[in-house]
Amino acid sequence: MSIRRNTNLGAQAERVRQTTAALLSRCWQWGARRRPFSKGNQAATTAAADIWSTRLDEEKQALLSLIHSMETEFLATGEGLVRLSRQLNGIQQVSQSLSELTMGQAEDAAVQFAFQLLKKAEDLVLASYDQYDYVFASFAELQQRLAQLATQHNDLIRVLQPLQFITTALRIEASRQPREVQEVFVTLATDLNQTVSEVRATLERQFDGLAEGERIVQALIAQISASILEHRQEVTAALGMSRDHLRALGEALANSGAGAADLSRLNQKIRRHIGGIVMAQQCQDITRQKIDHVGEAMDEMRAHLDETRPAGSAVAPDPRPFVFHAAQIQLQQIQSVFGELNRAADGLTSGIESLRTDAGAATEAAVKVGGTTLDAKVASLCEAGIAGILKIVEEAVQRIAEILSAFAPLQASFVNCTAKATELAGNVRHAALNGQVFAIHAPHGATLEVLASRVSAVSDEAIAQVQQMGAALNHTGELVNNLQQRLTDFQQLGQAEQEVLSEESTLSRKKLAELEQSIPVLIQRITAHQADFAQSVEAVLAKVQFPVTVAESRSRSLGFFNDLVAWCGPHDTDAPIDAEASTKIEALKAYYTMASERHAHTTAFQPAAVGAAGPAIALFDEMSAPSPEPVALPREFSAPVERSQVPVSPADLVVEVSVHRTSTPEVFREKSAANAEMGENVELF
């Protein structure tokens, strides 16, 4: 047997199901609406409903008051935060100036300039020492050569010594000759004796002069040598002291710079704390809408409660099932709202604590920065040190000039000495030649001729000796000449260098003086700003009542809704409620879906709403000022967001949150763990 397939069976079953559901629904609605209170309960319920209606209104007003107080507080603290932000900008600017001055990274920075100047002065001093060393070495060589010359002089005198005996022999031999021959040779002997005497006297005089010059130079050299020793110690001490001063100044400046950088970093942290506080306070933007919805639901509940008053003889429906469901939804919502507010309050509290702590640390850092540099007042000492070095350099150059002037007469002595000795030796030889000529013409002049040739030989030997002396003297003269030339060159170079260094020293003094004047001013400014800032922080924080208010309101509001649910709970809460109430409950639930919130905020986020924004709290403008270190925060907040002073509409706040969210700085993203809920809410918009 085959079963015939009925293709309409499904459609028929669906029609039956729909019809049955509609019938049951109508029956349920009719039954629910028409179910009267028992006469005894109605009066009590109506009285209780009246009380709850009043309490609902009071709670609603309390919640709205909470929102209003949060808004008012936000505006009040917002102004304070703007002031703080402005003060921070001021401190940052001064810190930046201080950093630039102290870190010495600029071209020709004062301390570096002074240090380089010191090194250049040291070069000049060291080069002067090189000259002294050269002078000492040259003088030692000169003394050796003078000793050789003295030996040569003695040799010459020894060479000339036989002439005395020869001239005596000439006189004796001449006495045997005719008168005219006798006269010639006596005259010759006399001339020779005179010449030899003159040679001796002249050479001795010249050598005495030379020795005198040597003694003068030696004394000068000894004097210079002694003073150079002292000078070196003095220079070493002065250079060491100047280096120490400059190093101390550099370290003090580095400390100040590091302190300023620390201060800058702390102020950046403070800036982030302020941002965190602002973000925490902005949670009212989100909660306000939810509390508005709660308020509307409370109105609905009040309307239901008010329906319990019988109109005429009609029996009013029991409001408690609806109120029970509605109150439960509101309780959940209120818990959620206060959960958010609590987290915001926690964030705010921790932000305030951090702000207070870091503001205190920043004040201490500012005081430390001030103390470091003001104590280190070494710029003047550095200036004095450099001036001292330049004075030493001047003395060194002056001493070179003194050495030059001491060597000048010595060199003149050399020239005179060689010229005279050569001339006198030539005279002796000339006389000897004359004697030889006369001896040849004398009748018995063989002996005379021998004697004259002997004189000639002595004179030749003397001339050779003088020539050697001349060569030695010339060599010594060249030594002195070279020394003079070298010292003259160095003196010119040293003087030119000294002039340049003096000019640079003036510039350096100016730079150091500016540094010395500028830094305390900046530090005083920072210290004063930071102290003002610390006071402002306390003044602003004193206005923040948000966490306390939220805690109180939470306790009260949750207690109220729990009581309300409890009032409705023992009764027939499972009883069906009418369709209209059911729809309202569904609507209440739908109020709190993400889609609904998004729609509400989209509606609020209209150009008209944005345009309606009143006078601005330019908090984020203030925070966007440049700071010494690149920090994301100011740039992130560069888009100014305006909000009305009184009252702030939720739409304005939504706009603000939205704009901020699009460029939420990293620092806030890092805090997302603590503000996760708030972050999600912000994400909505």
Add this chain to the structure above:
Amino acid sequence: MTTNTNVTWVEVVRLPIAKTQDVLLARFVGRDEATKMGFPPEILTRVATVISETTRNVIQHAGCAGEIQMGRIADGDKHGLRVVVSDKGRGFEHPERFMADSKTDALGAGLPGSRRLVDGFNVQSAPGTGTTVTMEIWEKATT
């Protein structure tokens, strides 16, 4: 900040660096050359300073004599002074690390301090092969 190898370069002077006096002479000549080129006083001071710093390094650290070359450079309409200080002495490792300011102890002086004072700076060095420092200062300093 490196020196430009594509510029034209005419050597003007070459001096030995063996004694402290040579440091003075080198900076005197460098200053003189920069004066002839019409550099303003503050640049003259910089020229003298960088020459001092680099030639002093030769005296103090190279362990042998070196030399300094100075010359005029041109790049199109731009004119400048190039100073090359070289030695074949000890040299040192990792000049780029040495040039980091944090490595210096003399208040930012020395080579890093010199680098801040010039428009172009290049240092080449290796242990045992010596050191060559090339510096350029241009008219209307770009620093």
